[in-house]
Amino acid sequence: MIELVQSLSSGVLLGLLYGIVALSFVVIYRASRVVNLAQGEVVMVGAFLAWMAASSFGLPLYLAIPAALAMSACFGVIIERFVFRPLTGQPIFAVVMASIGLIILLRGATMVIWGPATRPFPQVFPLGAIEIGPILLNTALLIGGVITIICAAGLNWFFMRTDAGLRLAAVAEDHTTALSMGISVKKSAIIAWVLGTTLATVSAIIMLSGSVLGVTAAEIGFRALPVALLGGMESVRGAVIAGVLVGMAEALASTYLDPLTNGALSQIFPFILIILVLLIRPQGLFGWKIIERI
Amino acid sequence: MLPSGIIFKSYAAEEAFLVTRPQKLVFALFIVALFLFPMVGSTYLVGTVSVMMITMIAVLGLQITVGMAGQINLGQSAFVGVGAYVTAAMAVNYELPFWLAIPIGGLTAGLTSILFGLPAARIKGFYLALTTVAAQVMFPLAISRLPQSWFGGSNGMSMPSMELFGYEIWGQTGLYLVNLCFLIVFTTLAFNLQRSRVGRAFIAIRENDVVAPVMGINLVKYKILAFFIGAVFAGISGGLYAYYVTYVTAEQFTLWLSVIYLGMLLIGGMTSPLGAIFGVIIITFLQETTHEIGGYLSGRISFVDESVLFPATNILLGAVIIAVLIFEPHGMVRRWRIAKAAYRIWPNPHG
Amino acid sequence: MRNTVLSAKSLRLTFGAITAVEDISLQVKTGQICALIGPNGAGKSSFLNCLSGFYSPSSGTVEFEGEDITGLTPFRRAEMGMARTFQGNQTYQSMTVRENILSGFHSQMRSGLLGGLLYWGGVQQENAHFINLAEEIIEFLELEPLRNTLVGELGYGLRKRIDLGRALGLNPKILIMDEPMAGMNTEEKGDLARFILDIRDARNIPIILVEHDMEVVMDISDEVTVIDWGKVISSGPPDKVRSDPKVISAYLGGGVV
Numbered sequence: 001m002i003e004l005v006q007s008l009s010s011g012v013l014l015g016l017l018y019g020i021v022a023l024s025f026v027v028i029y030r031a032s033r034v035v036n037l038a039q040g041e042v043v044m045v046g047a048f049l050a051w052m053a054a055s056s057f058g059l060p061l062y063l064a065i066p067a068a069l070a071m072s073a074c075f076g077v078i079i080e081r082f083v084f085r086p087l088t089g090q091p092i093f094a095v096v097m098a099s100i101g102l103i104i105l106l107r108g109a110t111m112v113i114w115g116p117a118t119r120p121f122p123q124v125f126p127l128g129a130i131e132i133g134p135i136l137l138n139t140a141l142l143i144g145g146v147i148t149i150i151c152a153a154g155l156n157w158f159f160m161r162t163d164a165g166l167r168l169a170a171v172a173e174d175h176t177t178a179l180s181m182g183i184s185v186k187k188s189a190i191i192a193w194v195l196g197t198t199l200a201t202v203s204a205i206i207m208l209s210g211s212v213l214g215v216t217a218a219e220i221g222f223r224a225l226p227v228a229l230l231g232g233m234e235s236v237r238g239a240v241i242a243g244v245l246v247g248m249a250e251a252l253a254s255t256y257l258d259p260l261t262n263g264a265l266s267q268i269f270p271f272i273l274i275i276l277v278l279l280i281r282p283q284g285l286f287g288w289k290i291i292e293r294i
Numbered sequence: 295m296l297p298s299g300i301i302f303k304s305y306a307a308e309e310a311f312l313v314t315r316p317q318k319l320v321f322a323l324f325i326v327a328l329f330l331f332p333m334v335g336s337t338y339l340v341g342t343v344s345v346m347m348i349t350m351i352a353v354l355g356l357q358i359t360v361g362m363a364g365q366i367n368l369g370q371s372a373f374v375g376v377g378a379y380v381t382a383a384m385a386v387n388y389e390l391p392f393w394l395a396i397p398i399g400g401l402t403a404g405l406t407s408i409l410f411g412l413p414a415a416r417i418k419g420f421y422l423a424l425t426t427v428a429a430q431v432m433f434p435l436a437i438s439r440l441p442q443s444w445f446g447g448s449n450g451m452s453m454p455s456m457e458l459f460g461y462e463i464w465g466q467t468g469l470y471l472v473n474l475c476f477l478i479v480f481t482t483l484a485f486n487l488q489r490s491r492v493g494r495a496f497i498a499i500r501e502n503d504v505v506a507p508v509m510g511i512n513l514v515k516y517k518i519l520a521f522f523i524g525a526v527f528a529g530i531s532g533g534l535y536a537y538y539v540t541y542v543t544a545e546q547f548t549l550w551l552s553v554i555y556l557g558m559l560l561i562g563g564m565t566s567p568l569g570a571i572f573g574v575i576i577i578t579f580l581q582e583t584t585h586e587i588g589g590y591l592s593g594r595i596s597f598v599d600e601s602v603l604f605p606a607t608n609i610l611l612g613a614v615i616i617a618v619l620i621f622e623p624h625g626m627v628r629r630w631r632i633a634k635a636a637y638r639i640w641p642n643p644h645g
Numbered sequence: 646m647r648n649t650v651l652s653a654k655s656l657r658l659t660f661g662a663i664t665a666v667e668d669i670s671l672q673v674k675t676g677q678i679c680a681l682i683g684p685n686g687a688g689k690s691s692f693l694n695c696l697s698g699f700y701s702p703s704s705g706t707v708e709f710e711g712e713d714i715t716g717l718t719p720f721r722r723a724e725m726g727m728a729r730t731f732q733g734n735q736t737y738q739s740m741t742v743r744e745n746i747l748s749g750f751h752s753q754m755r756s757g758l759l760g761g762l763l764y765w766g767g768v769q770q771e772n773a774h775f776i777n778l779a780e781e782i783i784e785f786l787e788l789e790p791l792r793n794t795l796v797g798e799l800g801y802g803l804r805k806r807i808d809l810g811r812a813l814g815l816n817p818k819i820l821i822m823d824e825p826m827a828g829m830n831t832e833e834k835g836d837l838a839r840f841i842l843d844i845r846d847a848r849n850i851p852i853i854l855v856e857h858d859m860e861v862v863m864d865i866s867d868e869v870t871v872i873d874w875g876k877v878i879s880s881g882p883p884d885k886v887r888s889d890p891k892v893i894s895a896y897l898g899g900g901v902v
Contacts, residue, residue, distance in 0.1 A: 037368075037423075082616075083616055086620040087619060087620060090619070090623070093364060093366065094619050094623060096366055096423060097366070097556065097560055097615070097619055098615070098616050098619050098620075100368075100553055100556055100557070100615070101557065101560070101611075101612045101613075101614075101615030101616040101619065102612060102616065103553055103612070104553060104554070104557060104608050104611050104612035104615065105608065105609055105611075105612025105613055105615075105616065106612070107550075107605070107608055107612075108605040108606065108607070108608025108609035108610075108611070108612060109605070109609050110605075111601070111602075111604075111605030111608075112602055112605045112606055112609060115601065116601055116605075222427055222431070222549075225424065225427075226424070229421070229424065261439060262439050264435045264436075264438075264439045267431075267435060268428075268431060268432045268435055271427065271428035271431050271432060272428070272432075274424045274425060274427070274428050275410070275412075275413060275425050275428055278413035278416060278417050278421055278422075278424065278425060279412065279413050279415075279416055280416075282413075282416050282417040282421065304773065305772075305773045305776040305777065305780075308776075309769075309772060309773075309776075483762040483763070486761060486762055486763065486764035487758075487761045487762050489764070489772075490756060490760065490761030490762075490764060490768060490772070491751065491754045491756050491757075491760075491761060491771075491772075492756070492757065492758050492760075492761035493761055494740075494744060494747060494748050494751070495748070495751055497737065497739070497740060497744075497748075498737055498740075498748050498751075501737035501738060501739060501740065502735060502736075502737060504699075504735075505731060505735045507718065507719040507720045507723070508697055508698075508699065508719045508720075508723060508729060508731075509720075509723055509728075509748060509749060509751060509811065509812075509815065510720050510723035510724050510749075510751045510752035510815060511720055511723075511751055511752075512718075512720045513720070519758060523758060523762075565739065
């Protein structure tokens with residue numbers, strides 16, 4: 001019983017980490033209809049920026065983190081301006097291919113700028129675990145989970161309750177209509193990317209705090225994409241809920257099924273999930289069902 | 295665009311690729327030159343070209359799935375891996391000759407891809423790309439967890455050498471010639487497919503998957519078919535690769551490689567099998583040149599070494615992919631056609 | 646006595662709370678041009694999409710040559726001989742004119758994957774045979790000089806003509822045309838009207854036509870059905886419909902009496 005509760009609660013925390021990375025997919029998709037396959041690489045770059053601010057510049061953490069977030073916001077603006085803005089109006093195929101180009105580019109750039117060696121990531125959150133009765137919770141992930149929920153609540157409010165947020169959705173729906181309504185497509189895309197890259201950096205800090213940083217950090221991208229997909233690519237709420245669901249299922253798989261499959265199942269679980277979601281409910285749990293027209 | 299004075303007597307003739315006698319002659323000479331190449335090239339060069347040809351078959355397959363049918367495939371290298379492993383299993387466990395083992399590897403890769411193409415029944419657009427990522431991630435895990443007697447588990451598999459009529463095919467030259475034969479066959483198949491009914495259906499789906507079914511095309515069937523045939527090419531490429539490297543491990547077939555395959559296709563041009571060929575040549579040339587320059591520079595400038603140069607190539611590659619998408623969405627194939635047309639009407643620029 | 650080719654019986658289509666088509670019935674007989682008109686948003690396109698299987702109606706049935714096809718997928722209907730053209734530009738841009746039209750013959754051709762890969766004699770002959778047929782359509786639509794031009798390089802009016810050619814490639818028993826003349830100039834409209842009449846007369850293909858240009862509709866159609874708010878408000882020969890007070894009030898913006 002304790003094993004089950006322990007496994008589930010660790011799963012929830014891991015799921016919230018997936019959730020915040022999934023959120024960074026969602027904000028970009030929601031406002032610009034770009035599925036950025038290079039989002040894992042964006043997380044990786046965010047992590048290196050944070051590392052650079054704290055370790056290379058030697059800033060104290062309370063300065064290093066804002067500096068890292070500011071740098072990643074700039075990074076978002078750069079990606080939007082030089083990669084995706086020129087592709088506005090191109091078929092989705094071209095956009096996805098560009099994000100694949102971005103994967104190659106960002107990996108290369110990271111290796112050239114920071115080198116391929118792994119390095120210790122600054123410890124942002126306290127190490128160790130909090131005990132609640134017999135249950136142990138990883139402190140960094142717990143704090144991270146709270147941050148995820150706060151971010152999600154904030155974004156939900158932004159998208160649902162503010163003019164600017166509602167406009168983002170309108171832009172994503174139809175560029176021409178949005179333009180005729182006097183909404184700036186450019187501005188919305190920039191907001192989306194700034195939000196997306198900053199969130200990615202936040203998730204990088206949660207994921208890596210006190211741990212080891214290397215190019216493998218990018219792998220979180222393809223693990224979180226199924227979560228965004230399950231939640232529905234447009235849904236902020238969905239990203240978090242799906243994150244928790246996937247995290248729990250993965251934890252259960254790793255506790256109870258991995259001994260049978262030699263540790264394989266929990267690793268491929270999110271990807272089995274992709275296929276199931278796409279077969280059963282392609283728009284995800286909370287996504288918008290699109291009515292096609294001819 | 296054709297030289298003036300060419301009149302077709304039949305529609306079939308118009309469909310042919312080589313029209314004029316000089317064209318046929320040049321092409322025949324080119325093929326002969328390819329066969330004679332090992333006599334003049336260094337062992338290293340012949341080996342490089344061999345790997346290029348193996349890669350070309352995989353990218354040709356990708357051209358069918360991605361270029362013709364418009365279905366993004368991020369798992370091509372997993373299907374190459376399936377081909378390599380199944381070929382190895384056939385050659386090692388069942389002692390089949392290479393000309394049987396490789397096609398079996400290809401077909402198995404194709405059948406595997408159907409599993410991941412199935413969601414095509416429900417979804418449109420890029421989402422299908424995600425199932426291929428799934429294939430890519432599952433592949434190494436599946437290989438290492440399946441019984442060791444099947445695929446050697448996490449140890450990999452060692453390959454026997456190719457044999458034909460009792461003679462061992464050995465050395466870079468022998469492998470080169472086998473690879474060349476396979477490449478010629480599969481390039482021909484890809485070109486044939488493009489002008490056939492199935493190829494036209496693929497292109498129709500790529501161009502407009504809303505309209506294509508209303509025009510009588512069974513969307514699900516053809517999407518799955520596009521995955522299947524693309525993966526068969528990948529499997530064949532994998533089989534050849536297994537014989538070439540003589541040792542197969544799951545780490546040889548990464549998501550990264552799939553991404554690079556796509557990059558090659560994109561730079562070469564997605565709309566023609568020729569694009570696959572060009573793309574592989576361009577990228578290999580780029581990598582080899584960087585390698586050379588790196589070797590030259592690293593002795594002279596302290597901070598330049600392999601660890602910087604290899605990723606630097608990727609910066610260039612990524613940037614070129616993005617630039618191609620923005621400025622020349624049809625890839626180098628279009629430039630080639632423009633150059634060809636310009637050459638034909640030269641010296642009268644307005645034809 | 647003319648045969649009924651296509652008949653839709655009290656079709657209804659809803660998207661969530663929105664009712665796009667409330668109740669539309671329609672019968673099309675051999676050799677008839679049957680026009681469907683109505684204000685914007687009246688449900689014409691949704692109705693056509695139900696006919697070609699792109700949407701599945703919430704209730705009602707579609708019968709084609711006496712067979713119930715309500716549950717069939719679009720490609721099955723196309724195989725049975727139901728062809729259509731589309732609003733706007735829906736041709737295959739990167740194919741040549743001839744390939745576009747050739748793609749319409751898809752369901753009549755037989756060669757499969759293996760044939761396509763090997764491209765042996767039989768497949769070549771089949772291809773040549775259907776290219777011949779495609780050339781007949783090219784000739785009929787007066788597109789000869791453009792047969793090897795990429796459609797993406799052509800103007801809007803010509804693309805609509807190629808869209809029509811591709812539909813003819815299906816060797817249709819009925820042809821559905823969704824606003825074929827929208828965005829055309831007078832000359833192009835004249836050409837297209839001539840083609841439509843030719844298709845009916847020479848090939849005896851019945852046509853369902855959704856069109857906004859009233860003049861053209863009244864000139865060429867045999868039967869006119871007026872739709873508003875997802876319902877048929879009037880139908881009959883053009884002259885009768887023209888003078889129907891309900892139609893006049895719908896078009897002048899008054900409520901339906």
